[in-house]
Amino acid sequence: MDRKFSEYMTDWLYGKDGYYASYKEIGKKGDFYTAVSTSRFFGGCIAKHIVSLVDEGFLKKDSTICEIGAHHGYFLADVVQFIYTLRPELLESLKFVIIERFEDLQEFQKNYFKESFGDAVSLTHYKSLSELKCENAFFIANEIFDAFPCELYYKGKTARVEEDHNVEFDVDNEWVSQKAQKYHKDRGEIAVGYEEFAREMEQAADKFEFMSFDYGEMQARPDFSLRVYKKHDVIPFFQDKDEEGNEIKRDELFGSTDITYDVTFEHVKDAYADVGVEFVEFKAQMVALVDMGILELLEMLKENVDEKIYKQELEKAKILIMPNFLGERFKMIRFRKEKK
Incomplete structure (x- = not known):
């Protein structure tokens, strides 16, 4: 049965057997690196900012x-340690607080915090931002907007996905x-869900700052x-073939790999502007x-x-800030968002 690409991508990442539905290694043993998996000083900067x-x-x-989309919970734990x-x-x-929809990941995060901090730090989970109501908050997310489902657009037509994972651009x-x-695209990805996400965050706290890191422009x-x-x-x-000339089969990649795209931050900015949240900076x-220090x-x-430990941590931190x-x-x- 044919479906929208956004539905296809949602199943790929978040379905019953989707990529993020179970624990995945990030870093050297995983499919990709993140700033969190690179250096604990990423969380340290956020702690200093808080x-x-x-x-x-x-x-x-x-x-x-509150961290949104914490995966292992390492990022928030680094923030706690530096605070x-x-x-x-x-x-x-x-x-x-961590916003995490998957119960097995919630359990992993709870256990990690317990091992790291014992009873000194309590951690609360919510499955979505819509469940959280508080007066004053700092929201942080790393590589979340690239994990929203998207539609694919090409010269006036939107994609649909056939049962064999083939993509056709023939939908109005x-x-x-x-x-x-609006974003001057004749082809590319159109993210789905930014508007609802911004609205839920605006309603979750009377006053807040939100900081997010992602790749894009x-x-x-x-x-x-x-x-x-x-x-x-x-x-x-x-792409149809890999570097060795072997056929790339989407049905084999589906659900077992990470799928992502570059973020159009202007779309994110507009989503927050629409709910009255002030844009502060982009850099x-x-x-x-x-x-941030x-x-x-x-x-x-x-x-x-000692110098050996310092040099090890310095090399990791360089990866966070080196242009290449x-x-x-x-x-x-x-x-x-300022309190009204």
Whole structure:
């Protein structure tokens, strides 16, 4: 039975046997790297930023710190660890939350926090942002917008997927066409769900800051970026053969690999503007992390550990900020909602 590409991608990633429905390794043993799997100083920068928001009075000492799409929970755990290093008394008042739809991943995250912090830090789970209601919050997400389902658009037509995983562009979809026209695309991906996500976040907290990291640009790419990651190999979605000349079979990739695309941040920005949330800034990850104090954190480490450990951590942190690694390709976008 034919279906929309967004439905197909949702099943690929989040269906019963989808890629994210069960625990997956990230990093060297997995299909791809993330900033979180690269260096714990990624979480350290966020912790330092949270402390600065408390100091400036934007966040209260009993605010909710919420990660969305945490996977292993390593990121939020790194944030907690660095808050303990920088301002330990805040752990007695801050509330830590993860939004995670899958129960087995919730269980993994709970166990990891228990192993890491014992009873010193409590972790609360919600399956969606719509379940969370709080007064003051800091929301953080890493590589979430690229994991929203999308529709595929090509010269006025939207894609459908046939039972054999073949993609045909022959559907008229007014919403997709309007988005494509708005973002000056004659082909490419149109994300589905940004508007609802922004609306749920706006309703979840009276006052908040939201920071997200992802790969993409403010303006839309002029072509398709849809691709599959398998054991660190990047397979363009519309590629028929691999480098050895073997046929690429989508039915074998379906559900067992990660599928993703570049984010059009202008679409994200518009989704938040539509619900009255203020856009604050957009910058390369390397600039964002330096601005938030990664160099100061590394200097603190240098003063407190032996040189071998410092050099090891420095090399990992460099990957986060070097332009030829994650520093330039990944972007940070930040929003704020002030209390009315």
